[in-house]
Amino acid sequence: MIGRTRKPAAPAPTTSTDPTAADGPDGEPAAARGLTRRGLLGLAGAGAAGVGLGIAGDRVVTAAVDGSAGNATAQYPFYGTHQAGIVTPAQDRLHFAAFDLAGDATRADLIGLLKDWTAAAAAMTAGNDVGEFGAVSGSYDAPPQDTGEAQGLPPAGLTITFGFGPTLFDTAEGADRFGISSRRPADLTALPHFPGDDLDPAFSDGDLCIQACADDPQVAVHAIRNLSRIAFGRAVIRWSQLGFGRTSSTSTSQATPRNLFGFKDGTANIKAEEPDTVSEHVWVPGGDGQSWLAGGSYLVARRIRMTIETWDRTILREQEAVFGRTKGAGAPLSGGTEFTEPDFTTAGRDGEPLIGQASHVRLAHPAQNGGTQLLRRGYNFVDGNDALGRLEAGLFFISYQRTPKQFTTVQSSLARNDAMNEYVKHVASALFVVPPGAGTGSYVGAPLFA
Amino acid sequence: MRTRPPHRALTVASVGAIAVLTLSGCVANDSSTAHEKLTVSSSATDCTVSADTAPAGSVVFTVTNTGDQVTEFYLLGSDELSIKGEVENIGPGLSRDLVVQLSAGDYFTACKPGMVGDGIDKAAFTVSESDAAAAAPTVDMAAQIDVANTNYASYVKDQVNQLVTGTTAFAAAYVAADDDAARALYAPTRAHWERVETIAESFGDLDPKLDLREADLEEGQEWTGWHAIEKDLWPAEAEAGFAAYTPEQRSYLADLLVTDTATLDSKVQDISFTLSQQTNGAIGLLDEVATGKVTGEEEFWSHTDLWDFQANIDGAAVLYAGVRDLLVEKDPDLATSLDEEFTALQDLLDAQRVGEGFQLYTDLTPADIRALADQVNALGEPLNQLTAALVL
Numbered sequence A: 001m002i003g004r005t006r007k008p009a010a011p012a013p014t015t016s017t018d019p020t021a022a023d024g025p026d027g028e029p030a031a032a033r034g035l036t037r038r039g040l041l042g043l044a045g046a047g048a049a050g051v052g053l054g055i056a057g058d059r060v061v062t063a064a065v066d067g068s069a070g071n072a073t074a075q076y077p078f079y080g081t082h083q084a085g086i087v088t089p090a091q092d093r094l095h096f097a098a099f100d101l102a103g104d105a106t107r108a109d110l111i112g113l114l115k116d117w118t119a120a121a122a123a124m125t126a127g128n129d130v131g132e133f134g135a136v137s138g139s140y141d142a143p144p145q146d147t148g149e150a151q152g153l154p155p156a157g158l159t160i161t162f163g164f165g166p167t168l169f170d171t172a173e174g175a176d177r178f179g180i181s182s183r184r185p186a187d188l189t190a191l192p193h194f195p196g197d198d199l200d201p202a203f204s205d206g207d208l209c210i211q212a213c214a215d216d217p218q219v220a221v222h223a224i225r226n227l228s229r230i231a232f233g234r235a236v237i238r239w240s241q242l243g244f245g246r247t248s249s250t251s252t253s254q255a256t257p258r259n260l261f262g263f264k265d266g267t268a269n270i271k272a273e274e275p276d277t278v279s280e281h282v283w284v285p286g287g288d289g290q291s292w293l294a295g296g297s298y299l300v301a302r303r304i305r306m307t308i309e310t311w312d313r314t315i316l317r318e319q320e321a322v323f324g325r326t327k328g329a330g331a332p333l334s335g336g337t338e339f340t341e342p343d344f345t346t347a348g349r350d351g352e353p354l355i356g357q358a359s360h361v362r363l364a365h366p367a368q369n370g371g372t373q374l375l376r377r378g379y380n381f382v383d384g385n386d387a388l389g390r391l392e393a394g395l396f397f398i399s400y401q402r403t404p405k406q407f408t409t410v411q412s413s414l415a416r417n418d419a420m421n422e423y424v425k426h427v428a429s430a431l432f433v434v435p436p437g438a439g440t441g442s443y444v445g446a447p448l449f450a
Numbered sequence B: 001m002r003t004r005p006p007h008r009a010l011t012v013a014s015v016g017a018i019a020v021l022t023l024s025g026c027v028a029n030d031s032s033t034a035h036e037k038l039t040v041s042s043s044a045t046d047c048t049v050s051a052d053t054a055p056a057g058s059v060v061f062t063v064t065n066t067g068d069q070v071t072e073f074y075l076l077g078s079d080e081l082s083i084k085g086e087v088e089n090i091g092p093g094l095s096r097d098l099v100v101q102l103s104a105g106d107y108f109t110a111c112k113p114g115m116v117g118d119g120i121d122k123a124a125f126t127v128s129e130s131d132a133a134a135a136a137p138t139v140d141m142a143a144q145i146d147v148a149n150t151n152y153a154s155y156v157k158d159q160v161n162q163l164v165t166g167t168t169a170f171a172a173a174y175v176a177a178d179d180d181a182a183r184a185l186y187a188p189t190r191a192h193w194e195r196v197e198t199i200a201e202s203f204g205d206l207d208p209k210l211d212l213r214e215a216d217l218e219e220g221q222e223w224t225g226w227h228a229i230e231k232d233l234w235p236a237e238a239e240a241g242f243a244a245y246t247p248e249q250r251s252y253l254a255d256l257l258v259t260d261t262a263t264l265d266s267k268v269q270d271i272s273f274t275l276s277q278q279t280n281g282a283i284g285l286l287d288e289v290a291t292g293k294v295t296g297e298e299e300f301w302s303h304t305d306l307w308d309f310q311a312n313i314d315g316a317a318v319l320y321a322g323v324r325d326l327l328v329e330k331d332p333d334l335a336t337s338l339d340e341e342f343t344a345l346q347d348l349l350d351a352q353r354v355g356e357g358f359q360l361y362t363d364l365t366p367a368d369i370r371a372l373a374d375q376v377n378a379l380g381e382p383l384n385q386l387t388a389a390l391v392l
Helices: A059-065 A107-125 A217-231 A275-281 A308-312 A316-323 A360-364 A404-417 B007-011 B141-175 B179-195 B206-211 B226-233 B247-267 B275-293 B305-330 B332-350 B366-383 B386-390
Strands: A033-036 A093-101 A128-130 A159-164 A208-214 A235-243 A297-306 A379-385 A391-401 A424-434 B036-042 B047-049 B053-055 B057-065 B071-076 B083-090 B095-102 B105-111 B120-128
Touching: A093 A217, A093 A391, A107 A128, A107 A159, A107 A217, A208 A217, A208 A297, A208 A424, A217 A235, A235 A379, A297 A404, A308 A391, A308 B275, A308 B366, A316 A360, A360 A404, A391 A404, A391 A424, B036 B053, B036 B071, B036 B105, B047 B105, B047 B120, B057 B071, B057 B083, B071 B095, B083 B095, B141 B179, B141 B247, B141 B275, B141 B305, B179 B226, B179 B305, B206 B226, B206 B247, B226 B247, B275 B305, B275 B366, B275 B386, B305 B332, B305 B366, B305 B386, B332 B366, B332 B386
Parallel strands: B036 B057, B053 B120
Antiparallel strands: A033 A128, A093 A208, A093 A235, A159 A208, A159 A424, A297 A391, A297 A424, A379 A391, B036 B047, B057 B095, B071 B083, B071 B105, B105 B120
16 A cells, blocks of 8 residues: 555646636635545555446456445546536446526626536546545645545545536526527427426526435435535535436346346446447437537436335236346346347237337337437435335436437336336426546536537 | 336236235235245256145245246146246246145146247146145136126226216306306315226326326426316416406316217226236326325315225225125235225225215325325235235
């Protein structure tokens, strides 16, 4: 172990890093990189982008590696063509937050906030404290710049992904607060009401969002906490969600995890190792309308409440019929193993397909949706219990796609007919456009304001 | 209810043979119930059972399909015809358990890859006497099942017939703008629907046309049925700006309600039920209570959720009563547990009675609701063992 500080792996941006200049408009010091809090962890992950889960392609081997402990030393670069946290191998923990801009926030405030967030995010994803002085240094008569609870923790594969909601471009009343209405992507419109939606507006939507994923829950929470603090005066949290277990694999190096229904989830997800599929279904190309968005994506978040008490006493026959897969191995009911392609025509004794017409795997399958695919990146949640003593549990669904129409296509199919609807309810929803990654020296969203 | 697939009533209908476990309402490990565990490998040509004998009692056959066609496994009686247990629809590469309670005697095992023909590799299987063996049933199970099915079909037809009568009166009052009369008829009439709700849900479009809630609408979808009218009858509960329906809209909705109910009536005339449809119907009704009624979501404007609650329980209790004698034979502990939990739930509902009806959901205290929800769970756990306990 090397007990000294180290420099962050990624160079800091040129803006907002000098605490003597570039103070926020409200006088709040701009975030800056500074002290390293995680020197004790040595250089194992330093400087190596995406070390961590190797792309071995051997599920058996990586399944053993990919245990509950996660991959504490993984470190992913913040700057790049695309934002991290999308095709990055899904980490074990999530803290997601949506923000609303202050009523009096200006365009300069918004840009300043994004610059400050960028600098802080770059520092934290590199395993460093926020600010020049970090958690325990600087003036004894000033509050610490970093909140401090991540001291001594590894980078834990932290990624911080930023998104812009429809209301950032135009308020509900049609106001163009930041002079960007004309640059609003045509696809960034409210999602339709799907059958069964029972959405809580207070837990939906938002001007901005931050997805913080890490293999250590405290690292993810530390990220949202510090970014929220940096935003005070300019933006405030509208709603937030903790997720404790990933429900999708975004890399073939990862074992398929299980959702709270006890079934494997995300077997057929888009994987990082399929660059053509990712390009076709996840990244917005330059030609999709707004050039500033090239290399970006769209993020759909849905809080899906599961009535797990009812589910748990459902007979196994029905549980497997609902999914169209076996509960153990995750094999399609038409036969094979987990990664065998489902055969939707194989029929059973009564002439009906073994994978029922209302089964989840059938209705969500690209073959039933005009080839539509989503990159899913959801997390299990249990937020205590409700007034009826039921676990407040479910899936915080997150998907990335080139256009929200992909989600609408699949969800329309599911909302209408999915046998699973008996056990789930969508209680919150949000759509964000995810700008491309920031280049070194720039900030997230810069092309939007260029 | 909602645009839910009718899987409760139908897709679970083909239940073959499942467990005859002596569970008394919980799934805790019971070391006294030891299962004899055997494996079966079903290939294109062979049906290899790991042993050709077992002691009487609970026997588990874990059937693995090693062939490339969908397969089935049968446990036949000494006549090589009567089916003592079966698992069907096992896809290639998959495994599934057959759990059966066997008394001493001669049996045969066979597989049926491709699901056609008489089965292959039929082999003798002997069950020897043991202390764990359950007493052989003393009643004519097949005859009891027939009676239960016939009785339940009659119950469904009677309830739908009363629904037709009640709906006609309700629609007339609504069209005549006698809102007080319509409101008074709303919940008691819907009770007939709720008692057989899982049956109504099995008829494709009828359920959404008659019972869709506003939240379950798709964009652009026309809203008809009970809840569309409910909102108009309790406008004070509706969102600000809600416009009362015109007389023409009222007539349209009322006529559709009557017509669609008549269609339901015609569809149930030739209905019949398998045992698993009955047991799963009871389970489905209680699930309706757990997800829609005890939460106050079903009757969003009238708040008459407890009427629906009672009606769902009525329907489940009728289904249970129809198979109770069978259950007493097969699993008396489970019958005792269900008797107690049904009674406890009914006691809680009775405590909320007001005149001919019930307290409005909005007048219940959080403690009242919590007690009802807890008892629904207490009943649900043993009730959901019913199919496994009975169906063979």
